Amino acid sequence: MTNWLEEAKKYEAAMLKDLAGWIQIPSVLDEANATKEAPLGTANVDALEYFLDLGKRDGFVIKNIDNLAGHIEYGAGNELVGVLGHSDVVPVGEGWLHGTAFSGAVEDGFIYGRGTQDDKGPMMAAYYAVKMLKDLGLPLSKRIRLIDGTDEESGWRCVDRYFATEEMPDTGFSPDANFPLIYAEKGMLNFNIVLNHNDDAIISLSAGDRSNMVPEDARVEFRCSDNLEVAYQAYLDKHNYEGTFDRNGDVQVLTIKGKAVHGMQPALGINALYILFEFLDNHIESPLINLVQKFLDTDGTKFGISHTGVIGNLTINAGVFSYVNGKFDITVNLRHSQEWDADAGLKTMTTALAPFGAFIENAEKKAALYVPQDDVLIETLAGVYRKQTGDNQELLTTGGGTYARVMKKGVAFGMLFEGTEDRMHQTDERVPVADLIKAIAIYAESLYELAK
Numbered sequence: 001m002t003n004w005l006e007e008a009k010k011y012e013a014a015m016l017k018d019l020a021g022w023i024q025i026p027s028v029l030d031e032a033n034a035t036k037e038a039p040l041g042t043a044n045v046d047a048l049e050y051f052l053d054l055g056k057r058d059g060f061v062i063k064n065i066d067n068l069a070g071h072i073e074y075g076a077g078n079e080l081v082g083v084l085g086h087s088d089v090v091p092v093g094e095g096w097l098h099g100t101a102f103s104g105a106v107e108d109g110f111i112y113g114r115g116t117q118d119d120k121g122p123m124m125a126a127y128y129a130v131k132m133l134k135d136l137g138l139p140l141s142k143r144i145r146l147i148d149g150t151d152e153e154s155g156w157r158c159v160d161r162y163f164a165t166e167e168m169p170d171t172g173f174s175p176d177a178n179f180p181l182i183y184a185e186k187g188m189l190n191f192n193i194v195l196n197h198n199d200d201a202i203i204s205l206s207a208g209d210r211s212n213m214v215p216e217d218a219r220v221e222f223r224c225s226d227n228l229e230v231a232y233q234a235y236l237d238k239h240n241y242e243g244t245f246d247r248n249g250d251v252q253v254l255t256i257k258g259k260a261v262h263g264m265q266p267a268l269g270i271n272a273l274y275i276l277f278e279f280l281d282n283h284i285e286s287p288l289i290n291l292v293q294k295f296l297d298t299d300g301t302k303f304g305i306s307h308t309g310v311i312g313n314l315t316i317n318a319g320v321f322s323y324v325n326g327k328f329d330i331t332v333n334l335r336h337s338q339e340w341d342a343d344a345g346l347k348t349m350t351t352a353l354a355p356f357g358a359f360i361e362n363a364e365k366k367a368a369l370y371v372p373q374d375d376v377l378i379e380t381l382a383g384v385y386r387k388q389t390g391d392n393q394e395l396l397t398t399g400g401g402t403y404a405r406v407m408k409k410g411v412a413f414g415m416l417f418e419g420t421e422d423r424m425h426q427t428d429e430r431v432p433v434a435d436l437i438k439a440i441a442i443y444a445e446s447l448y449e450l451a452k
């Protein structure tokens with residue numbers, strides 16, 4: 001019987017060397033320098049080629065798809081097991097204490113650098129898992145494909161292009177999140193609420209710039225014969241909010257600071273426009289304010305669409321507000337469990353908005369990802385993870401969207417271990433070398449079980 005962890009340990013030096021070389025390629029999206037041959041910038045192509053070259057070196061079949069994505073394939077058989085990860089990274093930020101963001105330096109049992117946790121480290125572990133299966137000569141009846149994308153952190157143009165022509169795996173996982181595994185991800189509904197109206201009071205307003213974030217700042221310019229300075233200051237003081245007041249005749253400008261958090265948990269943040277409108281509602285009359293006050297919250301209660309399902313509560317985030325040329329436009333990101341009927345929900349909201357003269361535009365649905373816990377894929381991966389780690393914690397669900405969503409049947413599987421600090425997208429991103437070794441062992445046995 002194979003001792004997976006002992007086998008994995010043999011690869012430590014070689015794996016660290018290959019990973020450091022990969023980390024040293026600054027594969028941050030560089031659209032300013034994009035060309036036809038390098039649609040995301042040259043570094044992202046270099047990172048993809050570096051990975052594929054490892055595959056070539058070690059005797060695997062490789063394929064580059066338009067410099068956007070590519071794969072390393074092992075084995076024979078009709079069925080395909082996929083591992084989907086990425087080699088692009090987010091910008092580095094400032095203040096790195098351990099080497100530079102692209103050093104790949106090993107210190108005190110950690111390897112440092114942008115991408116060590118997200119997602120070059122996990123992909124390198126998966127690569128060595130496949131290499132181990134090959135070196136051990138274990139018999140498989142299915143093919144295994146490591147698919148590397150180069151645009152996960154932005155527009156997913158990599159997987160769009162890849163799956164436009166390449167084979168969809170029958171089953172698989174994405175090593176781009178947490179252990180044990182994420183078997184369910186909420187569905188998404190993006191849309192705009194529009195109200196065409198020339199307001200008597202509000203002249204201009206703005207709040208937020210991304211649909212998936214709770215707006216941190218809001219600004220409203222309006223006409224009001226009363227000077228609201230004292231009342232506004234009292235409101236700010238009462239709630240401990242930060243804001244500014246400005247006045248020129250009867251035109252007044254208020255700004256306020258809320259609390260920005262990810263739009264998948266809007267109740268943890270403070271929507272800057274909501275709190276500014278809450279104040280203004282007592283002082284000026286405006287259908288724009290009425291609309292927001294009447295329908296918008298963080299869980300759909302006001303729309304009459306609140307819902308709780310196997311992947312948790314419905315959430316609703318109004319991330320961007322604008323009012324230009326008499327068009328009040330609210331960009332909304334709604335997330336829901338898989339049982340919730342998005343079409344019925346849209347209908348309910350449309351009906352509710354109609355008496356206000358408001359309507360929904362640009363509705364775009366993304367189905368939830370849900371693999372039942374008794375599915376063979378989940379039982380296999382969770383079984384290997386539990387056996388190797390002794391960690392029997394519950395499997396996970398998320399309101400966010402992982403790369404696994406792209407696959408017909410896939411889940412996010414590691415490689416952030418319980419107890420390891422999550423430094424993805426932060427300074428001094430790092431991963432314990434011991435985690436990489438454990439992950440090689442877990443991925444190797446998992447892939448063996450899926451492909452044998």
Ligand SMILES: [Zn+2]
Pocket residue numbers: 086118119152176
């Ligand atoms: Zn990632």
